Amino acid sequence: MTEQIARTPKQIGAAIRRHRRALGINQKAVGEKTHLRQATISGLEAGEAGIQLRTLFGVLTALNLELVVRPRTKASTDKIEEMF
Amino acid sequence: MTEQIARTPKQIGAAIRRHRRALGINQKAVGEKTHLRQATISGLEAGEAGIQLRTLFGVLTALNLELVVRPRTKASTDKIEEMF
């Protein structure tokens, strides 16, 4: 199961964490590759909603990941107010 | 071709724009659904690297889109410094 669906910051954070662990590297190492602090990686993986795209894609690149944007597959609640 | 690969803020912005247009709605309407300004949607679609996950996922939800996180498929340069 190497393809993870993400519809929220928490979900993409969790997905990134799983992939990072699968690669056997720690947050500090990702921080060094990306010029981000270990604390910043921690926040991303925790799903902080304020994380910037700069940070997200830096980490994705460091982990050799990519995103796919596509229409939602299954059902969804779609109440934006309840999203975070 | 409704599945778009994104490895950079610019790419995800472009992908979102294509999907939005395919749905036939404008930035102002997306802004109203998400409680974001039209100017903010514009920035997201333009690929501004500082856009936050809060903003990204709000728009994805409004457009009924989702992300998939997966290992990169084809080749990649992977020079993070050159990413933006």
Place this chain on the structure above:
DNA sequence: CTCAAATATACGGCAAAGCGTATATTGCAT
């Protein structure tokens, strides 16, 4: 070509991200 709709840009203000640095906490092997 014209004009309206859509999109991009501007400015001051407030809140928050990410920084360096440092420490607290958690998890895991022995």
Place this chain on the structure above:
DNA sequence: ATGCAATATACGCTTTGCCGTATATTTGAG
């Protein structure tokens, strides 16, 4: 149980997102 590695949290600082509001520019229909 101990100790180290990994992760989470804290503080002051600088930078920047997003806000409301407003305007400039681009695009497309007629």
